[in-house]
Amino acid sequence: MPPFDPSALAFATRAVHAGTAPDPATGARAQPIYFTNGFVFESNEQAADIFAMRATGFSYSRGSNPTVAALERRVASLEGAKAAVAVSSGQSAMLLVLLTLMQAGDAYVSAARLFGGSLGLMRRLETRYGLTPQFTRGLNPEDFEAAITDKTRVIVCESIVNPCGTVVDIAGVAAVARRHGLPLVVDNTLASPALIRPIEYGADIVVHSTSKFLSGSGTVIGGIVCDAGRFDWKATGRYNLINEPWPDYEGLVVSDRFPETAFAVACRLFGLRDLGPGLSPMNAFLTLTGIETLPLRMERHCANARAVAAFLKAHPKVAWVSYPSLPGQAGEAVANRYVPNGAGSIFTFALKGGEQAALDFISGLELISHLVNIGEIKSLAIHPATTTHRQLRDDEKAAACVGPETVRLSIGLETIEDLIADIEQALAKLP
């Protein structure tokens, strides 16, 4: 751990300092990249203790690595979590949460509007592994409550929804979760902790694709799972990886031994030691570096996105814009409450010319890149119905608000006049 406690420092200071310190061995100021699989044990006793979870320490980088641990401490600090587990992608972060908390026959309530990859994962886990998603009709707290049954074990939503930019009333959904004794999992990728810290509103677990705003430059794939450490797992009598003995760890009961970080420990033991999607130390280093500028970047991302959304809304060839921070938009009140400075920089809009106009607009862009990532420094555009959300049935596409006429934008940090000029020229080329 670092020699001073950064938890009392302000957010932007923690983004630079939390989880790292000058290297005691060399004085290196930047976080060293520990490219090693294994770590030499001091003794047979220490080796056995680490393996049995009686002692903490590094043994093998699939389960933990010092560079990756620095990233885990930093993101845990920014999210206000007790612990975090970094993984190889945002996709594996969601997978590990669902598999750590549930087994075949269980069900979970999920927002019907989610990142397309999460929806695809949920469908496959249902048909092959018997974990049933109970999709909500809308995104209001009462929609989540209405979907809960006896079989429900978890509630899942995104803080800001990919791709439509809608802001979810996390406090309202958390109140529903508490009433039913269920943990709330929030995918906070589109907000980043600079805009929304779901744990402050009652979330129990926060996941990220660190491939997006946290790393920031579109260079690495990664994910992270944060444990608020507040959920009373024992009171439920469920969640057997957390509450029942692990026979191969001398009868370890995770919630007894690690009451404050029980979920994170179970997620690491099962998710990393057994399933294996660990994060590379190189990717952890690049993500740590990215996070140092996160608060600054998010300010510009939001300001640029708001200006682009306002420009589009006023344009005669545009049918609608889904950016809730504009006056008169659906979801404006919730957005203003959670993200008064703007609902991130990912949103959708549609052209009056329908699908062909959407496709032609994307091909007509010159500065803005046509590619599938989001949340990076460069501005990006994509047609979700034929790419990120193409595996969905038409009714699922409608529920996720990605019809054939929809374009998704991820607005970057370029000078706003240049972005608007590019959009203007692409629109001008449409009939």
Ligand SMILES: *Cc1c(COP(=O)(O)O)cnc(C)c1O
């Ligand atoms: C991109 C994304 C993911 C998946 O993350 P990868 O790092 O691409 O695996 C999950 N959730 C949301 C909201 C995303 O935007």
